[in-house]
Amino acid sequence: MCSVPAFKTLRAAFPDALITLTGLSWSRTFVERFSEYLDEFIEFPGFPGFPEKEAQIEQIPSFLLEVQGRKYDLAFQMQGSGAISNPLVMLFGADKNAGFYLPGQYCPDSERFLSYPVHETEVVRHLRLMEFLGLPSQGEHLEFPLCTQDWEEFHEHQAKYDLPSNNYAVIHPGARSLDRRWPVEWFANVGDGLAERGLRVVLTGVAEETHLTEAVASHMKAPAINLAGQTSLGGIGALLSASRLLVSNDTGVSHIADALDIPSVVLFTASDPARWAPQNSALHRVVAWATTAMPQTVLDQVDQLLFKETVSDYQIFTNTIEHPV
Template identity: 40%
Template sequence: MKTSLLQYRCPRNILVFRALPVAGMLCAVPALRALRAACPEARITLVGLPWARDFTRRYPGYVDDFVAFPGFPGLPEQTPDIPAIPGFLTELQSRRFDLALQMHDESPLANAVAALFDAGANAGFRAAGATGSETDAFLPWPAQGSEIRRLLALTDFLGAPRQGERLEFPLLAEDMQALADSGQADDLPPGGYICLHPNAGAAGERWPPQAFAAVGDALHAATGLPLVLTAAGSDAGHAVQQALHTPARHGQAPLTPGTLAAQLSAARLVVSDDQDIAQLCAALHRPSVTIFRATDMERWAPLERELHPSVWTPPGFAADEGIAEVLRQAEALLARDQPARLRARA
């Protein structure tokens, strides 16, 4: 297999292996768009985590089919369902894919898993310095840059011209219905509330609840807009709710990605410390400020910095300085179409 293959002899049956959480999947959308434009007649099957099953309905122009990945020992994204792995591999092998495209990451294990799919050819990422007979079909993993551009580097390498870097997250009718059924949007006018999402995964990545509360109280005082805690059911959300002086709406049950997206899509502003929410807001084109503490900000911050600024506040960073910078960015976003009182403060 040679690079630029997609320009001249597109495979008819393509498997894309990308089994990651929300941010990782959203960042792959521009690469999937480029792949589809290069191979418009191909059948593209996504192998991903179970949550991404609705990709075939949400992105019908880019993905034709979906197979849930049961996990694999050594891959950290989910606990592997060991009994399900043989049947999963048998199913994929029976489909006789022309190409298995490993877009998961640069790990040798990810490539080894993709090789088990028994496609006619394999391509994707490899670790820098890796050798072997097929390295001409594998791009060394870019050590720097945003996740979106790293993935686009792979489709460039394979000969699929870029179709833009924009993110998308099409909302489905059932997303809006699920939000209505949850009660989380009752009496909230579109563009008339501020979402706080304190829910970064690892404890070392979380912004202190007192800092979130200080930002929420200040933004409510400046705008009068109600606050909504979208990290429903999380310990981080409860901690921020307890620290707030301003009453905030906080659901008890976690929302699905689609329902959460429906809630965020009508927010005036979103403040979070979660890279999944950062990329979801970018895909929804909702103004947002994201706090990064340990996660690689260059890799996971949204590309459109004007509408989605990010603030670096690592552990040990002065809390008052972090709060002040988050407020500065948030108020600048709000001041773009808010009353003169807020514009003057920003």
């Protein structure tokens, strides 16, 4: 999601180019959703040292042969700092390569590889690479286009659960990394607080996170609608579009809310909010060092969003950055 503004910039600079994304299997639907910017997808089988997926060693030779056979004019390395990924991208056999590198480590081409901008947000970081290569930025705002199928899925849930538009809140208690998950009991307390404010509560997550949403629901006094494992990525987007706000850990769904301009409170327990947090503080509130943040802290942020209270930047800072690691 955070790379979409860079893809938009790349497409604006090369409107007729064939642009291929290689990534994990879930990225296939990402390419389909962002077909305005991306043309093709090649599934990445993993590689030794990449933490996102255990490498399928037996599939790597055929993957490299497929990529090399495309004879690309330019290969971009946009996977982190390049410490692990640069040697892999050089095996793609493209005519030219571009990306990031860490000073003192392997830099394939000083003219096209940018020193990794450590202190930038994830969105701006990718745009800095485009600008370094002479491609004018097309803006920083995230996007998440919704299609007819997404809305059809939403309307099925809406009819099944008698879900009124703009009168429910979404709680997403999951995250891929265990250390990025806020306690389910505290999510339950927030859910009850949202119910007290007159909102229906909808719980979301992938199928593997059903145990988390069930735990939240079991700890809540108010009823909740548990949609974990029942929504596609686009379906979650439509669900968020018709909601009042989102409360979630720092995970992909928070970027979807950001892209759709849906108010959110995002809990950061292990990741860096300076890198990953949404930037529009009028719509999105960040609770940093959330391992010790109590549910009332989150509900205070919810109230500021729901009831449009004016809070100074200093007040937000002292509310959210009071427990440094």
